[in-house]
Amino acid sequence: MKKSPSVLVIGGGSTGTGIARDLAMRGLDVTLVEKGNLTHGTTGRMHGLLHSGGRYAVSDQPSAKECIEENRVLRRIAGHCVEMTGGLFVQRPEDSDEYFEKKLEGCRECGIPAEVLSAEEAREIEPYLAKDIKRAIKVPDGAVDPFRLCVANAASAVEHGARIETHSEVTDVLVEGGEVVGVEVTHQTGTGPYVHGEPGEVEEIRADYVVNATGAWAGQIGDLAGVDVEVRPSKGVMTIMNTRQVDTVVNRCRPKGDADIIVPHETTCILGTTDEEVEDPEDYPEEGWEVDLMIETLSELVPMLADARTIRSFWGVRPLYEPPGTGTEDPTDITREFFLLDHADRDDLPGMTSIVGGKLTTYRMMAEQISDHVCEKFGVDAECRTADEPLPGSEDFTVLRDYMDDFGLRSPIGRRSAQRLGSRADEVLNSVDPNPVVCECEAVTRAEIQDALDTAGTDLNSVRIQTRASMGNCQGAICCHRMANELAPEYDEKTVRASLDDLYQERWKGERHAMWGTQLSQTALKHMLHAATMNRDEDPAAADADIDFEPIADDRISFEEFQELDIRVGEIVAAEGIDGADKLAKLTVDIGVEERQIVAGIKQLHDLDSLSGSKVVIVANLEKAELFGVESNGMLLAAGDEADILTTHGDAVPGTKVQ
Template sequence: MERTDVLVVGGGGTGTGIVRDLAMRGLDTTLVDRGGLGSGTTGRSHGLLHSGARYAEADATGARECIAENEILREIAGECIAETGGLFVQLDADDPAYFDAKRDACREHGIPAEELTPAEAQDEVPDLTDDVERALSVPDGVIYPSRLVAATAADARAHGARILPDAPVTDLLIEDDAVVGAAVDHEVGEIRADHVVNATGAWADQLGSMAGVDLDMKPTRGVMIGVEYSDLGPVLNRCRPPDDGDIVVPHGEQVVLGTTSVAVEDPDDYEQAEWEVERTVEECAAMLPSVADAEQTRTYWGVRPLYGPEEDELGDERGISRGFFVVDHADRDGLDGFTSVVGGKLTTHRLMAEAAVDHIAERLGVDAACRTAEEQLTAHDDPDRLDALVEEFDAAGPADADVVGRR
């Protein structure tokens, strides 16, 4: 049996962010994940570093969180980030009032946003469709998730944390209405803890069920398609209400096309429908026609960790909040020593971690302040070392397979 102050279950962006923050505040911390780090949602995303523009007109809080975290990640994450910029593109079929609302909301929320003419937009992206009416230039970017989770985990380890990938939890340990640890497979055994954190994302209900709690997750799947296309430059976003096939993310010699949103009951077992691939390519080609016939290099699905306790029926999955929530199971379920962190986006993973650790630190009587926004990640400026950490932590994933380890 091992003992730790805090056991974090889940090694994606949020989980590694939490363990780093905990360790930097002086808590003895262990992280476990059933697979390699980032093997869930994080490593199967499209890797967009949001400027907040996507949410500006509909979610002021989310937009402001994104632009703040965008700027922080650019400072601390180095070669885990590509500073590409982004364009929101209004085509002739799109509502100009929606463009106006997004532009005005960006400026209201402190997101730099410059309106471009069709000629100016095509100067930035020569292959952009002739159907462009105007564009909005915003500070989007690209995250390489494999590098980010590996660097974050390595930084946590440098501050004393223990990182255990490929260590699945088989049960939570309950004593006197409190979670006191977990049973972990692959010869790890029991890990006792003063507090256990559920950072398993779309799988939060599965872990919660081990403690008899229901988190009402509403996961949705989305497809991403990597295609050969060099030198795109900025991220392309269709300037319309979120829909299938509205984003093209540059990756050096390739781009990633995304995505769909379809409800799933089991994040481990769901259909991967060909219509999603076809629709995504078709819709992305409306912005960038060259991708319609480009060679497809990889196709993968990811599952979003959407939290929808008030969503009784699914059907409009894109309407579920992309915000994050820290769920205290002592207050909600009468179960001490257990906190779940659900929802959110990769761009805001550090902020999610900070909010969770503020809560846990208060529970444990720790008053150290968060420093994760000020201190740069381990190996942040060394892509070769970052890629070695990806291999060490078994963190390679399809989202950045065309970049990581290719130097």
């Protein structure tokens, strides 16, 4: 039997794994080498937008057409990697009408379904859009998970006989007789079944053909082969917000600009991005102002972003390319199209083609074209099937989950849940949707908490023991409240609070013996979170708790007797503690007709520096007294043991009589 041509693909991003799948499905003998893990490069550091093509409908129509075509294909073959959120191009009052019309027309010219929405209609879809937006265009944008997509392609390639080597860096391109004949790889440390050689071991892998799919690194592989591949790496920042502030991809409808898109992704939103050329795809500045710019500019579209919490930011590098001599100055103007550079035609070096440019959305089309090219070289007559055959896991998610494990890309959370739940994992984890993480330290999701509550009732300590939630590093600092939330709305507030207190007490029991060093800081943080932020030290529910009030006095006084009291509104001018007295403070109070010095027992109960300017109520005709050697000429009225200072609610001026 005739031996299949062997092809070595360099690069384990979306492009490389897509190529490996396509060629393997056509019966070629494929080896893929990747220096890190799969998605180590730009694929693992992108925005997650499944382009409808709308973003390029005015500036780069060939790219826009490719995007909408592949958008439809990916929805078909990779439903498990795609969430069809829909997208909006939102126009603000200051954005040009002319551009809005061009965008609409461009979408229609490129075959991108586009519908104009009024501001009200857009806000019905996205209620947090700014109130003053003008209108929007609705397009079929979506969110795509690059990790799952890459793994699914690699898994399919393996199913069709490909060999995959992760943690194998190409350190030389073998050129013999003026032709590329393979590569030298140096194996690195890594885990999983796709790491083969020993760390540091050098291996020569010979192949009939080499495909350079290293994206922003393609120039470096070119250098090893002695040819110029002029990629123009361009970095972009992305900032992840704490929740999903929008459910739809929100784009700003204006000509190119930084910070013009928000992509909802799983439980978060990703803001992006910038476009700045860099020399080295692995060494470039990551600056705070870039993040500030994202938040400031995008809060013009969604104002709540200005106050939302940012979880983290990351940067990626686009593998942009333009033919030599084009010389575009601004990287935002460089085309997003992709290019096949056949080094035989271009550099008189047969045996290798580089593929550069493009986007994740068009990875499959890129793979198809280069696979056609390779097959043509070897006279292989095999049709591309990747647009029709679903990727592994698109019908049964558990298939993909196992592959994610194999490639070391599975979330540790999924793995921990599966360990705890064993054969019940699927049943339990699928019982709640969405299924956010409740306890980060121990990787416990809502589904597991709910499952434990079935037997625990309101006993959160039982939930703790069953799931390990709150037993990790932070000892419940972050997750105790979330665990208690899971009891609502089934149980009333009082019951939930009592369960939460029991859980706290149990956590505190062990922690109090370790109050030094960093654990002390951790406990201080926990106190701040719970007492200062969540009000646990001044629990509003405690206000209803049973208090032993003093009985109302039996002896009544006459109205005349009451009128003998001269009670006045005052304003504190100054407040300072009295030296040597734990509780006493000296107040200077303006009572309209004069300033009074009054001693009050509030030193430990109030922040004296903040009292100046406060309206108070005093008894002005009380006998003078001397306390700690300081004369007190009147009495400040305050309620209860905590000395809650009485004040006025209207605009009664100092000196006004209280009657």
